[in-house]
Amino acid sequence: GAVVSQHPSRVICKSGTSVKIECRSLDFQATTMFWYRQFPKQSLMLMATSNEGSKATYEQGVEKDKFLINHASLTLSTLTVTSAHPEDSSFYICSAPMTRSRDNEQFFGPGTRLTVL
Amino acid sequence: AQTVTQSQPEMSVQEAETVTLSCTYDTSESDYYLFWYKQPPSRQMILVIRQEAYKQQNATENRFSVNFQKAAKSFSLKISDSQLGDAAMYFCAYRSLYGKLTFGTGTRLQVTL
Numbered sequence: 001g002a003v004v005s006q007h008p009s010r011v012i013c014k015s016g017t018s019v020k021i022e023c024r025s026l027d028f029q030a031t032t033m034f035w036y037r038q039f040p041k042q043s044l045m046l047m048a049t050s051n052e053g054s055k056a057t058y059e060q061g062v063e064k065d066k067f068l069i070n071h072a073s074l075t076l077s078t079l080t081v082t083s084a085h086p087e088d089s090s091f092y093i094c095s096a097p098m099t100r101s102r103d104n105e106q107f108f109g110p111g112t113r114l115t116v117l
Numbered sequence: 118a119q120t121v122t123q124s125q126p127e128m129s130v131q132e133a134e135t136v137t138l139s140c141t142y143d144t145s146e147s148d149y150y151l152f153w154y155k156q157p158p159s160r161q162m163i164l165v166i167r168q169e170a171y172k173q174q175n176a177t178e179n180r181f182s183v184n185f186q187k188a189a190k191s192f193s194l195k196i197s198d199s200q201l202g203d204a205a206m207y208f209c210a211y212r213s214l215y216g217k218l219t220f221g222t223g224t225r226l227q228v229t230l
Contacts, residue, residue, distance in 0.1 A: 034217065043208060043220045044162075091160060095218075103150055103169065106218060108162035 002028050002098050006109035013084055014117055021079045021112045023050075023094030029074035030096035034106070035067075038091040050077040084116040119144045119211050123221035130199045131229050137184075138194045138224045140209030149213050151185065153194045156206040156223075165207070168192065196226075204228045 003026040013019050023033055031052045036044040048069050049057040056069035066088075068080040077096075081088055093111045097104040120143045130136035142151070153165040168176045168185050176183050180200075184193045196203055209221040 038160075043222050044218075046217055046219075049217065093160075093162065095162075103167065104215070105164070105167075111160050 002026075002096075002105075002107045004094065004096050004107045004109040006092075006094055006112050008112060009110060010113045010115075012115045012117065015085055016083055018080055018082045019084055019114060021081075021092055021094075021114075023077045023079070023096070023109050025075045025096045025098075025107070028096075028098050030077075030098070031074060033071065033077040033094055033096045035069065035077075035079050036093045036095070038093060038111075040091075044093060047079075052077075081114065084114070086116045089114055089116045119146075119213070119219050121209055121211050121219050121221035123209055123224050125224045126222070127225045127227070129227040129229060130196070130203075132199055132201060134199055135195060135197045136199055136226065138196075138207050138209075138226070140192045140194070140221055142190050142192065142209070142211045142221075144190070144211065144213075146213055149211060151183075151192045152210040152212070152218070153181070153183070153192075154208045154210060154220075155203075156208060158205070162208075166194065199228050201228050201230075 005024045007022045033050040035047045038044045047062045050069045050071040052071040058064050071077045094109045095106045097106045122141045149170045151168045155163045155165050166176050166178045166181050180197045182195045206223045208223045211219045
């Protein structure tokens with residue numbers, strides 16, 4: 001199957017700093033990528049849809065200025081958590097649909113665990 | 118908006134036995150996809166099985182099968198001959214033809230010896 005990577009896998013930062021998370025589709029091009037947040041023992045909640053060459057689409061309740069998304073190329077999307085606070089501590093997962101696959105199957109990255117002290 | 122409901126927060130099954138995980142959803146669309154994903158302790162999301170709503174035949178993947186009842190908007194997952202490696206969180210998910218995935222709240226499956 002297709003591979004989606006995320007970097008870093010874990011990050012610890014101080015409150016008030018910014019953190020960048022990368023999502024890469026390694027063997028296919030993705031004009032769209034999705035960013036999810038998962039709190040402990042909870043489900044995945046879609047935060048935003050990253051679109052190559054245009055602005056991201058954010059879900060209701062997600063602060064655009066806090067979670068900056070840049071889809072720099074057909075294989076890379078980045079999520080920057082600006083001025084991070086402890087309540088931003090969570091598990092962040094990206095996914096990318098492979099348009100040439102049957103039913104645009106989505107492939108998920110391994111996730112990034114963010115801890116804000 | 119579509120919603121996905123998993124009413125079983127936790128389930129337990131003995132090794133080699135069969136277990137069924139429940140899922141219901143709400144939609145006004147006639148064509149869509151349904152999925153079951155497995156999330157082991159590593160937290161990597163793994164696709165277990167998919168069902169296309171226009172297909173009446175229930176999907177099957179080795180030990181995993183679904184019971185898709187379109188009129189009832191029900192989509193349960195049956196795991197046969199359960200193995201220790203099946204222990205994980207299982208998420209039911211809905212997706213319209215070209216839309217976003219909507220996940221249920223998940224069911225934690227324990228497999229005992």
